[in-house]
Amino acid sequence: MTGVVRPAGPGDLAALGRVAYDTAFFGESARRFFPDEALFADLWVRPYLSGGLGFVGLRGGRVVGSILGVTGPAAYRRAWLGAAPTLLSRALAGAYSRLPGCLPYLGRAGLFSLGHAPTSHFPAHLHLNVLEGARGTGLGGRLLDTFLAELGRRGVPGVQLSTTRENVAALALYEKRGFRVWTERERALWRPWLGRNAVHVVMVRRL
Template sequence: MQLSIRSYRPGDREDLYEICVRTGDNGADATSLYPDPRVLPDIFVGPYLAQEPELAFVVADTAGEDRALGYILGTSDTRRFVARYLAEWLPGVVDRYPDDGGRGSELRHPEVMLGPGVDEYPAHLHIDLLPQAQGQGLGRQLMRTFLGALRERGVLRVQLGMGVRNVAARAFYDRLGFTELARPVPGLVVLGRDTLMAGADSGR
C-alpha cells in the first residue's frame, strides 16, 4: 500500500461511513452493536460531509483502488453546524431510527454539542483510522491538515469529544497538545487545543 492524505471526494462517502462503523466502539468495530449501524455515520459523518466537505480529508491507498482508510472531518462553527443539522440534515434521516433512548435518540439532539466552552472552542472534529492506516504518522498528518484548514478560516481553537475508555486515542490527543476541558456526562471527555501547529508534530 502507498498511503497518503488527500481532500475528500464525493465518491469516498460510503468508505467513510464504513470506517465510522468499524471504529465506532471506542476504536473497535461497532457493527454488531446496533440494529442499523448506519446510525453512527448518520450522526458523526454524513452531516459534516453535507455542510463542510472542504473540511474533510482522507487517508487513501493511492497505489491501489484509492479507497479511504481513514478520515478527519468537522466544522469550523459548532453553533452554525447544529442549526443547519436541525434544519437540513435531521429531517432527511430521523425517520430511519427509533427514538428509543439509544443512538436514534442521540441523532435527534445535536444541541448537546452546545456545552460550556463552545464559544471559546467553536470548531470541533472527528478522526478515525482503520488498523492498517495506524502507526504510520497518518493520524498526525490528518490533524495537521485539518488544523491548518481551520487556521486559514480564522478559527483559533477546536474541541472534540471522546469516550473515556479509548485509552489509545487519549494518548494520541495528549501527544498532539489537547487538554481536558470537561466531562459533561459519564463516559465522555471533551478535549481542546488551539489551531497552531506547535504540539502537533508527534503522534500516531
Template sequence: MFVRPYEPFDRQDVYDICVRTGDGGGDARGLYSDDELLPDVYAGSYLHLEPELAFVLDDGDRAVGYVLGTADTRAWAAACRRHWLPLVSPRYRLVEPPVTAEDHLVDTLHHPERNVLDELDEYPAHLHIDLLPGHQGAGHGRELMRTFLAALAERDVPGVHLGVAARNTGALRFYERLGFHRITGDEHGTTLGRRTDVPV
C-alpha cells in the same frame, strides 16, 4: 498512502470507517438496528454541510481514514437542524426518554444543539477523526490532524474541540500528544480542546 480532500465518491468508505471504529475504537457493525446510524450521527452532516473541511487518508485504492468537522459549532447545529435532520431523522424514531444505547444515539442525532456549550466558545470548531485499525500508529492520524488544523487556521478559526469516550484510552493519549487539553469531562467521556495556531 496520502491525505487528500474528501470527494463525494468517498462517502461510503467514510461511513464504513465510522462504523468499524465506532465502538470505543472497535468495530460497531451489528450493534444497532441500522449500521448507518453511527455515521449519520457522527459523519454525514459534516460531509453534507461542510465537505471542504473533510479530508481522507487514501491507500491508493480507497479511503482508510478521515478527519471531518465544522469551523463553527453553533452555525453547524443550526444548519444541521434545517438541512440534515429532514434528510435522515425520519429513519430513526425518537424515544423519549431514551432507554437503550440506540435510543440515546438517536436522541443525539435529533438534538444537534446539545453540542453548543458556552464553555467551548474559545474552541468554536469541532472534529471527528478515525482510521481503520490496520492504519493506526504510523503517523497518519497526525497528518490528518495537521491538515484539518491548517484548514481551520486559514479560516481564522482560533480553536477546536472534540469528545472522547472514557474507555477509548488510546485515542485520549493520541490527542494529548497532539497538544489537546481537557476542558470538561465525566465518567462517560472527556471534551478536549486545542488552539489552531500551535504547530502539530
C-alpha cells in the same frame, strides 16, 4: 508510509460511513450498540459532508481513515439542515429497518451527555477515525495536522472534541498535538455494551 490525505466530498459518504461504523465502539465495530449502519452514516457522517469540513485518509487508493468536523456552531446547524431532508425521506422510505435496536443507545446518549466546552472559545469540533489495519503508521496524526492547519487558515480560534479514557491512542495523539482536558467525568452511557462505566473526556485546543 502515512498514506494520502485529501479533502472529503459527498462522494465519500459510503466509504466514510464504513470507517466511522467500523471504529465507533472504542476502535471496533458499532454493530453491538447500533445495529443500523445506514442510520449511523446518515446521522454522523452525512451532515459533515453536506456543510462541514473533512479529510479522507487513503492507503493503496482505499479509504482507511477520516477526520470530520465543523468550523463552528453555525456551520454545524447548516450541516444538519442540509442533511435533514435526506434523513427524513430515507426514514419515510423505510431505509432504517434496524432503528429499534439503536434506541437504547440514542436514549442513553441524551441522558449521559457530558456537554461541551464553550463554543465562544472553541467553536470547531472534530471526529477522527482510522481503520484497525491502518493504525500506527502516522495517518491519524497527518489527518489531524491537516484539519488543524485548515482551521488555522480559516481564522478559527479554537477546537474541541469528545472522547473517553478508553481511547488510549487517541488521547496520546491529542495530547501530543497540544490538546488539554477541559472536563472529564465517569458516565454510564457505555455500561450495557462495555460492561462498566467509562470516563468521558472533553478536550480543547486554541489555534
